[in-house]
Amino acid sequence: MRGADLINLTLPDEILDDVLRRVGAGAGKRDLDACALVCHRWRRLERSSRRSAKLAASGERADDVLRLVAERFPALVDVSVDERLTVGAGGAGSSGSASRSRRTVHSTSPFRRRRRLPLRTDLSVQISPFPLDQPAVDDVTERSCLTDVGLTHLAMGCKGLEKLSLIWCSAISSTGLVRIAENCKNLTSLDLQACYIGDPGLIAIGEGCKLLSNLNLRFVEGTTDEGLIGLVKNRGQSLVILSVATCVWMTDASLHAVGSHCPNLEILSLESERIQNKGVISIAKGCRLLKTLKLQCIGAGDEALDAIGSFCSLLESLSLNNFERFTDRSLSSIAKGCKNLTDLILNDCQLLTDRSLEFVARSCKKLARLKINGCRNMETAALEHIGQWCPALLELSLIYCPRIQNSAFLEIGRGCSLLKSLYLVDCSRISDDALYHIAQGCKNLTELSIRRGYEIGDKALISVAENCKSLKELTLQFCERVSDAGLAAIAESCSLQKLNLCGCQLITDSGLTALARGCPDLVFLDISALWIIGDMALAEIGEGCPKLKDITLSHCPKVTNIGLGHLVRGCLQLESCQMVYCRQITSAGVATVISSCSKLKKLVVEEWKVSERTRRRAGPVLSFLCTGL
Incomplete structure (x- = not known):
């Protein structure tokens, strides 16, 4: 319907909001993300209906994160702030769909483009301004914690809050x-x-x-x-x-x-x-x-x-x-x-x-x-x-x-x-x-x-x-x-x-x-x-x-890259794989798993088996075992 906006002209907010809730509960994340990007009105309705947020606020601007979240999602009733989480951790622990009455959202960082915030069905804001492999010095550590200032922003912006962790x-x-x-x-x-x-x-x-x-x-x-x-x-x-x-x-x-x-x-x-x-x-x-x-x-x-x-x-x-x-x-x-x-x-x-x-x-x-x-x-x-x-x-x-x-x-x-x-x-x-x-x-x-x-x-x-x-x-x-x-x-x-x-x-x-x-x-x-x-x-x-979805094949000395290739070509739903101490699996086998498993969330392997290209491509899903101890 190019040139005509019949839906927005016809449907009141109440009905459109109910439609979006049903999309989130039934069709899943991808379709809901697409709806959120249709126009400003749809994005506004999405934000006003989100109910829960899981935040990994452990960065320099942690207080600002909570302020932005409270401003953009004033209807939040369930908020969890966990400073143990690092970049990539929050999303893994959140669900991909939500019930009709409690739709949630997700974002990797609210400081990116504004339109990124509605892109998932659960909110898991993660703040970590430092590279994962770079230790923070003491004075930075003092500034990287959520403080009473951020909690005050949350209290002032989300007065309907029912659950706080x-x-x-x-x-x-x-x-x-x-x-x-x-x-x-x-x-x-x-x-x-x-x-x-x-x-x-x-x-x-x-x-x-x-x-x-x-x-x-x-x-x-x-x-x-x-x-x-x-x-x-x-x-x-x-x-x-x-x-x-x-x-x-x-x-x-x-x-x-x-x-x-x-x-x-x-x-x-x-x-x-x-x-x-x-x-x-x-x-x-x-x-x-x-x-x-x-x-x-x-x-x-x-x-x-x-x-x-x-x-x-x-x-x-x-x-x-x-x-x-x-x-x-x-x-x-x-x-x-x-x-x-x-x-x-x-x-x-x-x-x-x-x-x-x-x-x-x-x-x-x-x-x-x-x-x-x-x-x-x-x-x-x-x-x-x-x-x-x-x-x-x-x-x-x-x-x-x-x-x-x-x-x-x-x-x-x-x-x-x-x-x-x-x-x-x-x-x-x-x-x-x-x-x-x-x-x-x-x-x-x-x-x-x-x-x-x-x-x-x-x-x-x-x-x-x-x-x-x-x-x-x-x-x-x-x-x-x-x-x-x-x-x-x-x-x-x-x-x-x-x-x-x-x-x-x-x-x-x-x-x-x-x-x-x-x-x-x-x-x-x-x-x-x-x-x-x-x-x-x-x-x-x-x-x-x-x-x-989940396979562990560590300490299997006879398994090679060839077998691994056959495995991942058939198991397209694979989300987690652990394969440490498999001496015949090389960096090529690791790359095969990464390239073949689009739903992979966690891969545990020796660090020396991961090439720089694989590290750049799939850094968030990689977990390394220290074999030098």
């Missing part, structure tokens, strides 16, 4: 938070990590942000108990989620205030060496609506968890980490009082025995997810109780449980027919017989992960293949007895999407050929440290797995 923003102080509290009255979520914030900042948030429901404090220095106490006294009624981790100032005084002023708290995560029984007891008595609780409190013991069991009857998820003082008595109290428990995580709880899980199994019949990590005193009977009394179990994870033997899985197979995910790491006494029991009873298994299963071999895989037809994800890391026969059985019966064969040294080209021909939906593959595979395997994968 500040990560490693070391130059932010209470002054910036005060400005947020004064202007952003709709703030519901505040995430502060590794920031030097003082008490006045937290107190101001409590006084000014009446809708605050989610607060995360991690490595927050410069404040004391007074700051958190002041916040919860003013805003405790609205808090639903609270996380406090690695904040050395936090004591039982803070927890007493939380227990006294946060009756509606549902999710709580605490990690501190200074917390004692008294603080946890205050939480239990005051926050009786708790549904999720994560504790890492070395100073607490049985009395603390007794209180949780007595007062928090609605608890559904419990994670206990590095407890050195509590015993079976604690889990007995939890089991008696928290019968709605569905998720239980026990990490390095050295004093627990089989009796603990017996209490839980008999009382918590809704248990769906169980993770046991490093609880050395638990033996076979612990799992037998779970198999006998927890028919709703969906996920089971055992990490470094050296005393659990095969017979435990007989009861799991018999009683937990709904099991979908099984993770076994460093369980030295588990062999093929355990997997046979699982396969016979748990036919709904979709994910199986075994790491360092030195007694697991083909017999287990053949049984899994015959019985678990829905298996989608399989990890066999350093399972040295697995060979082509087991892999071929899996490939014939299960349409895998993710497979990790790292360190399975008996696997050859034949096994991978069977895999490529039987699993066309494969998107992730790790074949690292397979010493005897060669180019034939890569050629078959390239031909048979067109959906492959």
Whole structure:
């Protein structure tokens, strides 16, 4: 329609805005970018509808970046500023599409031409005025951090802000938070990590942000108990989620205030060496609506968890980490009082025995997810109780449980027919017989992960293949007895999407050929440290797995540039590739990957294998392994 602008003359802003939202939600980034460049009106509507931004503001003009973002996108409601990100990092971590109600944008730098800002569906502004390989001197470092000035610009320009995340923003102080509290009255979520914030900042948030429901404090220095106490006294009624981790100032005084002023708290995560029984007891008595609780409190013991069991009857998820003082008595109290428990995580709880899980199994019949990590005193009977009394179990994870033997899985197979995910790491006494029991009873298994299963071999895989037809994800890391026969059985019966064969040294080209021909939906593959595979395997994968997005083939000495060429010609969706210590792959092979994979986001290789031309062409996607150490 050259010479005529019928759309702009006919459609009001409301309808055009809805059209653009549908384009962003359905057609994707490229079409939305094209729409944004049609005219000034379309660009204006695009800017006015963008809702979230992820900023890597770590440059000389970081404060100016936030000012420009606030001016151009005043409708932002979700902003994340992470000074750890460098040029190219932000974009990789952001999504390519957005929902209809929350469309986002992306740009590599707002100081480029103005029309570049609307070019993506997510905003990830990255500021780094220095070359990546040039270290910044001390005085430059002082000027390259986001300060309270930039945070003030954000507060003044985006008064509808609802979610704010500040990560490693070391130059932010209470002054910036005060400005947020004064202007952003709709703030519901505040995430502060590794920031030097003082008490006045937290107190101001409590006084000014009446809708605050989610607060995360991690490595927050410069404040004391007074700051958190002041916040919860003013805003405790609205808090639903609270996380406090690695904040050395936090004591039982803070927890007493939380227990006294946060009756509606549902999710709580605490990690501190200074917390004692008294603080946890205050939480239990005051926050009786708790549904999720994560504790890492070395100073607490049985009395603390007794209180949780007595007062928090609605608890559904419990994670206990590095407890050195509590015993079976604690889990007995939890089991008696928290019968709605569905998720239980026990990490390095050295004093627990089989009796603990017996209490839980008999009382918590809704248990769906169980993770046991490093609880050395638990033996076979612990799992037998779970198999006998927890028919709703969906996920089971055992990490470094050296005393659990095969017979435990007989009861799991018999009683937990709904099991979908099984993770076994460093369980030295588990062999093929355990997997046979699982396969016979748990036919709904979709994910199986075994790491360092030195007694697991083909017999287990053949049984899994015959019985678990829905298996989608399989990890066999350093399972040295697995060979082509087991892999071929899996490939014939299960349409895998993710497979990790790292360190399975008996696997050859034949096994991978069977895999490529039987699993066309494969998107992730790790074949690292397979010493005897060669180019034939890569050629078959390239031909048979067109959906492959992520491949790791490090420490494969027989793979050459020829096989790599066959792989990338077929796997056009490849986004990530790691191929270090492949001595027959040269700079030509690296260049082949770069030139053939238009969607590549990350390539890990030795630096000396990258030519200057390849470096200039694909610098942002290259990651180097230092081999000179």
